[in-house]
Amino acid sequence: MPVDDTFAPLEWIGSAASGRLRLLDQRELPHAERWIDCRAPEDVASAIRDMAVRGAPAIGLAAAYGLVLAARGSGTDAAARIDAAERLLASTRPTAVNLAWALRQVAARARSNPEPNALLDLARELHAEDVAGNRRIAELGAARIESGMGILTHCNAGALATGGLGTAIGVIAVAHQQGKRIHVFADETRPRLQGARLTAWELSRRGIPHTLICDSTAATLMARGRIQFAVTGADRIAANGDTANKIGTYALAIAAHHHGLPFHVAAPASTFDLSLEDGSGIPVEERGEEEITSWGDGRTCPPQTRAYNPAFDVTPAALIHSIFTDRGEIKPVDRDSVSRTIGLKP
Numbered sequence: 001m002p003v004d005d006t007f008a009p010l011e012w013i014g015s016a017a018s019g020r021l022r023l024l025d026q027r028e029l030p031h032a033e034r035w036i037d038c039r040a041p042e043d044v045a046s047a048i049r050d051m052a053v054r055g056a057p058a059i060g061l062a063a064a065y066g067l068v069l070a071a072r073g074s075g076t077d078a079a080a081r082i083d084a085a086e087r088l089l090a091s092t093r094p095t096a097v098n099l100a101w102a103l104r105q106v107a108a109r110a111r112s113n114p115e116p117n118a119l120l121d122l123a124r125e126l127h128a129e130d131v132a133g134n135r136r137i138a139e140l141g142a143a144r145i146e147s148g149m150g151i152l153t154h155c156n157a158g159a160l161a162t163g164g165l166g167t168a169i170g171v172i173a174v175a176h177q178q179g180k181r182i183h184v185f186a187d188e189t190r191p192r193l194q195g196a197r198l199t200a201w202e203l204s205r206r207g208i209p210h211t212l213i214c215d216s217t218a219a220t221l222m223a224r225g226r227i228q229f230a231v232t233g234a235d236r237i238a239a240n241g242d243t244a245n246k247i248g249t250y251a252l253a254i255a256a257h258h259h260g261l262p263f264h265v266a267a268p269a270s271t272f273d274l275s276l277e278d279g280s281g282i283p284v285e286e287r288g289e290e291e292i293t294s295w296g297d298g299r300t301c302p303p304q305t306r307a308y309n310p311a312f313d314v315t316p317a318a319l320i321h322s323i324f325t326d327r328g329e330i331k332p333v334d335r336d337s338v339s340r341t342i343g344l345k346p
Helices: 041-049 056-071 078-090 097-112 116-142 168-177 194-206 215-223 249-258 335-342
Strands: 010-013 020-024 035-038 150-153 183-187 210-213 229-232 236-238 243-246 263-266 312-315 322-325 328-330
Touching: 010 056, 010 116, 020 041, 020 056, 035 041, 035 056, 041 056, 041 078, 056 078, 056 097, 056 116, 078 097, 097 116, 116 168, 116 263, 116 322, 150 168, 150 215, 168 194, 168 229, 168 263, 183 194, 183 215, 194 210, 210 215, 215 249, 229 249, 243 249, 249 263, 249 312, 328 335
Parallel strands: 150 183, 150 229, 183 210, 229 263, 263 322
Antiparallel strands: 010 020, 020 035, 236 243, 243 312, 322 328
């Protein structure tokens, strides 16, 4: 059966004047599927900041719908409300460039036509483009997968992180749908366990054979010949191809390079930040220490122990075999290839 790319963690319900943004609360997965209704931009900002919705493309789309909610507010003029909402939403998570990209698109439309209907039309257009782009990325990447491969992925870059079938998980899903015999090794992805809670949930939902592993197990599996292909998503990619993704990605790329295995990235053009020469300029979000020092209702370390919790790291372009994008495959990953593929309008 065709790969289902109709599922999304977010949807707009109702009209521009009285509708709402509905978000799947990813903090509850895999134990419960609970949806959140956002009726104001503050609701959307809270959902993004608290990671009820996460994944670079998905939070960009959520923010775009958040400006629709701002446009229909009351108290000040529409332009002022939209400006304030744009600043609020842009401040929620600093690393994923899709967030700022989507806000710019909708805010630019608002300057000429701040009517909620016009902004909702654009938000839906961006959503549809993400669905179509996911499909192009997935088909491009799936062509590189051969039957019999063990595939490694990190964090979650599936339908839960996008508006469509996903980027890295989309690649895997299409390869599976094509009948290729594959087995996925999903890193649990500490400290928030997006691999265990979200990627394993998506793979189970699609019936894709998979095994959950600790993040530190991947190199051992590479050494034992169990992994032949690695693919992750991305939150921001610099002009030279340096890529920010969930913390731990850099270590996986190093391990793959050591073992002579291809390490791929899958991301839409909106994830590229061509204003940054290289990855040194990518802002890396640092989250609260409690994500590391606590587990469930208890603390895992002495009270005086401090924790360092960057949410992302940056993988140098030299360690990336290729990048699958909605505009084509970037290979080799360098400034010229990025410019040729992303630097020009499609």
